[in-house]
Amino acid sequence: MIEKAVSSYKENGLSHLVAKGPRYLLNQMLSMLVSLPIIDHIFFWYSTRDLEGRMKEEQNLSDILDTTGTYFDPQGEYRGAGAYKSLQPIQTREEISEMAERAKSNQPSTVIEIGSAKGGTAYIWSRYLDTAETILCLDMNFNGREKLFDYFASYSGKQIFCLEGNSHADRTKNRVEEILSGEQIDFLYIDGDHSYQGVKSDFEMYKPLMSNEGIIGMHDVENQNTGVPEFWSELEQEYDCEKIPQEGESGVTGLVKINES
Ligand SMILES: C[S@@+](CC[C@H](N)C(=O)[O-])C[C@H]1O[C@@H](n2cnc3c(N)ncnc32)[C@H](O)[C@@H]1O
Structure with missing residues (x-):
């Protein structure tokens, strides 16, 4: 990370580093946090609680598609998180x-x-x-x-x-x-x-x-x-x-x- 900061400073100057650095650092920290097993576990728990509620209510294909939404009609009802955020098929x-x-x-x-x-x-x-x-x-x-x-x-x-x-x-x-x-x-x-x-x-x-x-x-x-x-x-x-x-x-x-x- 330090090497990247130094090379960005050399290439683009101090003002660029000051402007972009904090956001870059925050993104790095967030992606490290999200990859922690405990965080993944929480996301999975949250996602499956939501999905279980929806599966209990599904009576027919239309309900199933209401759960997922689709890529071209993204109003799906399922609310997941992290790696489990979406279940949209890439379909109409x-x-x-x-x-x-x-x-x-x-x-x-x-x-x-x-x-x-x-x-x-x-x-x-x-x-x-x-x-x-x-x-x-x-x-x-x-x-x-x-x-x-x-x-x-x-x-x-x-x-x-x-x-x-x-x-x-x-x-x-x-x-x-x-x-x-x-x-x-x-x-x-x-x-x-x-x-x-x-x-x-x-x-x-x-x-x-x-x-x-x-x-x-x-x-x-x-x-x-x-x-x-x-x-x-x-x-x-x-x-x-x-x-x-x-x-x-x-x-x-x-x-x-x-x-x-
Ligand atoms: C269009 S998406 C599939 C969408 C999914 N059927 C849906 O609608 O929910 C294509 C997927 O195929 C996978 N893929 C592409 N080439 C592949 C290959 N040779 N073997 C296995 N998977 C492949 C990609 O990783 C990608 O996740």
Whole structure:
């Protein structure tokens, strides 16, 4: 920190150091404080008390989405703190609710999502997919939020696994197979690496682990800032594919029915 102060002084002068230094120091102290286990424990306690109250009241999908809010409609009721501050899925309310309805009607027992971020979609699967017994969440980095995933999934009677790693690594896939121990995936939700090669790899690596009647949700099939639309147009040539909703302001979710006999 002292080295940083000296180099800032040399580069920008004393007045800059005096103006910016105290705020920098305060931020450093705050982030050190927040990373203390006791503080994390308090944040977790506070967040789960709030969430438990909301889960007790949830009767239907609309209530579940009222708890989380969404990235594009951020008025969620859940009030968390620290690492557990938000449960917003990065979705429009319309697309995630339609996806959740479709997934539910397929009665999945085993669910895998690639790309969990803050846990918004994992929360919805846990709370709404009543036939789901196992939910496996894959992400490069859970940032210490696994405890919250465990909390809401076990409250909902599900077994949840948070697997940290690159979905494209053989090591990750091997670990997925170990966790599944012979069970097949009924619902696969792909929302991780949005490059063309990234979604293609996720699809090709994990589809062979799916049941014949399984379905795959793929986020952002219309998001032209990503490589997903290009791969989606290839899937449309080969599979029974549908966009939900048909058109949307966000990226639109693609639904692929495997239906292999
Ligand atoms: C768009 S966010 C997921 C949002 C989440 N499904 C939701 O709506 O609540 C994408 C996530 O994918 C993760 N990710 C990106 N590439 C990945 C990869 N190759 N393997 C695993 N996770 C990945 C990122 O860390 C990020 O948290």
